[in-house]
Amino acid sequence: MGEYTGATADRSAAAAARPVAKWLKRLGLLPWAAPALLFMLCFAFYPLGYSLYISFFNYSLTDPTQTQEFAGLANYLKAFADPAFRVAALNSVLFVILAVGAQTVLGLAIAVLLNRDRPGTPLVRTLLLAPLTLTPIVVALVWRALYNADYGVVSYYLKALGVNVGRGPIGEPSTALLALVIVDVWQWTPLVALMLLAGLRSQSADLFEAAQIDGASGWQQFWCVALPLLRPILIVALLIRTMDVFKLFDSVFIVTGGGPGYATEVMNHYIFKTGLTFFDMGYAAAMSNLLLVLIGLFTAVYFRAIGQLGVTQ
Amino acid sequence: MMGRRRQRAADAVTYTLLALIMGFFLFPFVWLLSTSLKPARDAFAIPPVWIFRPIMDNFRTVFSMVPVVAYLKNSLTIALGTTALSLLLGVPAGYGLARTASRAAGNSALLMLAIRMAPPVALLIPFYLVMRDIRLLGTYLAVILLQSVFNTTFVAWMMRGYFLSLPADLELAAMTDGCTRFGAFWRVALPLAVPGLATAGIFTFTFSWNDFLLPMLLSGRTTRTLTLGILETMSTYEIGWNNMAAIGMITILPVLLLGYILQPYYVRGLTLGAVRE
Numbered sequence: 001m002g003e004y005t006g007a008t009a010d011r012s013a014a015a016a017a018r019p020v021a022k023w024l025k026r027l028g029l030l031p032w033a034a035p036a037l038l039f040m041l042c043f044a045f046y047p048l049g050y051s052l053y054i055s056f057f058n059y060s061l062t063d064p065t066q067t068q069e070f071a072g073l074a075n076y077l078k079a080f081a082d083p084a085f086r087v088a089a090l091n092s093v094l095f096v097i098l099a100v101g102a103q104t105v106l107g108l109a110i111a112v113l114l115n116r117d118r119p120g121t122p123l124v125r126t127l128l129l130a131p132l133t134l135t136p137i138v139v140a141l142v143w144r145a146l147y148n149a150d151y152g153v154v155s156y157y158l159k160a161l162g163v164n165v166g167r168g169p170i171g172e173p174s175t176a177l178l179a180l181v182i183v184d185v186w187q188w189t190p191l192v193a194l195m196l197l198a199g200l201r202s203q204s205a206d207l208f209e210a211a212q213i214d215g216a217s218g219w220q221q222f223w224c225v226a227l228p229l230l231r232p233i234l235i236v237a238l239l240i241r242t243m244d245v246f247k248l249f250d251s252v253f254i255v256t257g258g259g260p261g262y263a264t265e266v267m268n269h270y271i272f273k274t275g276l277t278f279f280d281m282g283y284a285a286a287m288s289n290l291l292l293v294l295i296g297l298f299t300a301v302y303f304r305a306i307g308q309l310g311v312t313q
Numbered sequence: 314m315m316g317r318r319r320q321r322a323a324d325a326v327t328y329t330l331l332a333l334i335m336g337f338f339l340f341p342f343v344w345l346l347s348t349s350l351k352p353a354r355d356a357f358a359i360p361p362v363w364i365f366r367p368i369m370d371n372f373r374t375v376f377s378m379v380p381v382v383a384y385l386k387n388s389l390t391i392a393l394g395t396t397a398l399s400l401l402l403g404v405p406a407g408y409g410l411a412r413t414a415s416r417a418a419g420n421s422a423l424l425m426l427a428i429r430m431a432p433p434v435a436l437l438i439p440f441y442l443v444m445r446d447i448r449l450l451g452t453y454l455a456v457i458l459l460q461s462v463f464n465t466t467f468v469a470w471m472m473r474g475y476f477l478s479l480p481a482d483l484e485l486a487a488m489t490d491g492c493t494r495f496g497a498f499w500r501v502a503l504p505l506a507v508p509g510l511a512t513a514g515i516f517t518f519t520f521s522w523n524d525f526l527l528p529m530l531l532s533g534r535t536t537r538t539l540t541l542g543i544l545e546t547m548s549t550y551e552i553g554w555n556n557m558a559a560i561g562m563i564t565i566l567p568v569l570l571l572g573y574i575l576q577p578y579y580v581r582g583l584t585l586g587a588v589r590e
Contacts, residue, residue, distance in 0.1 A: 029494070030418050032409025036402040036465050037421060044428050044462045047439035054439070110334060113327055124331055129579055131338055133572030137525040137540045138561040141547070142341045145348075145554050151357035153344060160360075186341065194580045240584055247432040250525050268434050275438040276530060288435035295430065 055286035061279035068282075075286035085287060087262045088270040089294070091177060092246060095266055096298075098177075099184045100241045104234070106185065107192030112222070114193070115200045125197075128190040136187065140254035143183045144170070147255070170256050173263040180264050183251045188244070192237045199233035200226060232306070239302040246295050267291045345565075349558035356555035371559035375546060378556060381563065384542040387453070391528065391538060392521040394457040395464055399517045402461070403468025404510065408498055410469065411476035412484075422473060425466040429585075433526055436462065441530055451533025459527050464517045470585045471516070475509030476502060512578045519568050539564050 055075050057068040079085045110128070114121050131139070146154040149168025158165050166172045169179040203226060211221045249268045252258060258265040258273070271291065275284025348356050350367035375381060410422050440459050441450070449455045483505075484497040492500065503510070525540040532538060543564060546556040572579060 026415065028413035028415055028418065029409040030413050030415065030421065032412075033406035033418075033421055033469070036406035036425070036469055039402050039465060040425070040428060040462065043440070043458055044431075044436060047436055047443055048431075050443065051435065051439040054442075109330075113331055113334075116327075118324065118327065120328075120331075124335060126573075126576060127335060128338060129572055129576060130342060130569065132579065132583065133519065133565075133568045134342075135523040135525075135540060135561075135564050135568060137523075137543060138345070138565055139341070141543065141557055141561060142345050145557075146341065146344065148357075151359060153361045156359055156361060186338065190338065191580065191583055195584060198580060236584060243430045247434075249432075249434065253526075268432055271434050271438070272526075275434075276441065281438065281442065284438050288432070288438060291432060292435055295432070299430065 051285040052289060054282050055289055057282045059280075059282040061281060071282065075283045076290070078283060079287050079290055084262055084265060085267075085270060088265040088267045089290075091262075091265055092267045092291075092294075095177065095181060095184075095248065096242055096245045098181045099188075099245050100238060102181065102185045103189045103192045103241055104238065106189045107196055107237070110189070110193035111196035111200055114197050125194070128193060131187045131190050134187070136250040137254060139187055140183065140251040143179075143186075143251070144255045147179055167260075170264075171260060173260050176256055176260060176263045180251055180255060183255065184245065184248065188241060192241065195233055195237045196230060199230045203229055235302060235305050239299070239306075242298055242302070243295065246291070246298070267294075345558050345561055348554050349562045351555050351558075353553070353555050356553075356558070371555045372563070375556050375559045375563070379542045379545050379560065381539070381542065381560065384537060384539040385563075387532070387536050388522055388538040388540070390453055391456050391460070391532075391536075392518045394453060395460040395521040396514050396517045398457060398461040399464035399468045400510070400514055403465040403513070404472050404503075404506075405498075406465070406469040407472025407474075408476050408502065410473045412481060422470070425469050426585075429463060429466040429470070433459075433463070437527065437530060444531060450531065451536060453532075453536050455531040456528050456536070456538075459531060460521050460524060464520060467520070467585065468513045468517060471513040471582065472506065472509060474585075475506050475513075479505050508578075512575060512582055515571050515575055516582045519571055522568055 054068070056071060056073070058071045058074070059068045114124060146152050147168055147170045149155050149165060149171050152168060155165050155168050158169075170176050207225055207229075208221050211225050216224065247268060248266060249272065252264055252266055252269045253272075256264040258269050267287065268291070271284050271287045274280050274287065347363070347365075347367075349371055350369070351362070351365055352368060352370065355362045355365050406425075410418050436459065444450045444455045444458075449458075479502060484494075484501050487497040487501045488494065523540070524538075528536075528538040528541055532541070539560070543557060543560050546553060546560055575582065
């Protein structure tokens with residue numbers, strides 16, 4: 001839909017005469033987005049450009065002389081050689097796989113359970129919204145308390161079941177990452193479930209009747225009809241959740257602080273620590289650019305999948 | 314068709330599974346609510362105390378421990394400021410992108426989506442330096458500006474989708490009757506888009522209210538938000554959970570209410586309009 005074209009005859013004649021006006025006409029209503037784009041330019045793209053710039057410098061805020069010494073690619077090379085960064089990158093990817101995987105499986109199960117109208121299912125749908133709205137920092141503090149080795153409710157019941165919790169779920173390096181994944185699964189599975197439920201609800205009943213007439217069992221109907229039709233929404237859900245898990249900060253910062261050791265260190269948190277507690281700005285900027293590249297790679301994969309399916313907005 | 318007995322068995326299995334799932338999703342919330350109403354010694358009692366006489370003492374204590382009212386005011390100022398700025402920039406942008414079918418418009422929309430996907434930390438570090446240089450660190454404005462970067466893109470995408478779902482013919486009719494483009498937007502399109510506007514606004518408010526990372530770095534002593542205030546109840550006693558739970562309840566109550574109001578639009582909002590219920 002372009003700019004309204006049939007205003008008055010003389011106006012369009014004038015537009016044809018003047019190249020500037022013609023160009024303006026071709027722009028359509030894009031100038032309406034100009035203030036927002038200008039705002040992005042100042043407060044998003046300028047900082048990002050600045051971040052690219054300082055990533056080539058040794059720039060420490062704690063340095064009293066505040067010198068910015070050109071370092072070339074040193075900060076990037078440092079990241080690849082830094083064991084902590086490598087662990088953080090690996091943990092970030094592992095976190096995405098575990099959390100998004102669990103959210104998809106559990107979300108699909110919940111969506112299927114809620115798809116058939118039974119008394120009580122609307123109430124369940126309403127209650128499922130609660131985790132989505134809750135302040136992440138409050139959620140993180142609640143789980144930190146629940147996981148406390150000595151007084152935490154989760155630790156207590158695990159012990160009652162005869163599980164040796166040691167220093168607690170978040171105190172043991174072997175379970176700490178999994179404990180954090182559970183926090184994310186708790187808060188965001190409902191979103192995936194409700195997305196997939198919306199997808200299931202939009203599927204026409206005729207298809208399933210046809211499948212039934214052809215002798216398909218309930219399981220076959222699900223695997224061969226419902227699930228393939230759900231693919232576009234499933235991919236969008238995966239994309240949204242993957243992006244969000246890469247942004248994960250609050251729960252790592254509050255629940256484990258990246259520990260014990262580097263067991264739950266993720267890129268976001270490590271960058272934050274490097275830049276804003278150790279004030280090594282050049283290195284932090286270099287790492288955040290690497291994170292952007294990693295996210296870009298994941299996005300490209302999803303967009304390819306979306307493109308292949310021919311799904312459009 | 315399924316037999317009656319089989320149907321009943323299926324129902325029993327479904328309800329059992331749903332009960333287990335709801336137990337998992339409600340349990341942390343029940344813990345928070347009950348802990349906020351417990352006396353200190355019950356808050357971390359082992360074995361956990363689930364039956365007790367609820368008291369309001371924690372809420373009273375929290376108000377004397379932390380300047381809750383000031384933090385509420387700061388959170389509200391920042392959330393309202395972010396909402397206003399994001400709507401002011403994002404709504405016309407969404408309209409322009411919805412009513413322009415050029416490649417430039419498509420690319421601008423994708424550019425905004427890319428910003429939305431960038432992790433806040435990547436922007437936060439250079440933004441922090443910029444704000445320091447122009448001496449805005451510690452002000453409401455610093456927090457509002459960066460939150461608005463993320464939320465303007467959100468509003469623009471939401472509103473683009475909303476305006477696309479409205480017929481353009483009405484605006485064209487208004488323009489043949491002598492309305493300017495702005496008049497057609499203001500008098501025809503915008504009133505029709507009020508539900509979308511309300512949804513985008515409430516979401517932005519919620520995102521801003523729930524934010525912790527940006528205020529932690531960008532706000533100052535006099536502009537601290539409630540999400541930062543919660544941590545102050547934790548610093549002295551690691552297991553002072555009853556007070557933390559009380560201020561936590563104060564923090565989540567507004568967003569929980571807004572979420573309840575927005576219920577029919579929630580999934581659509583969180584998926585940037587990709588999924589409609």
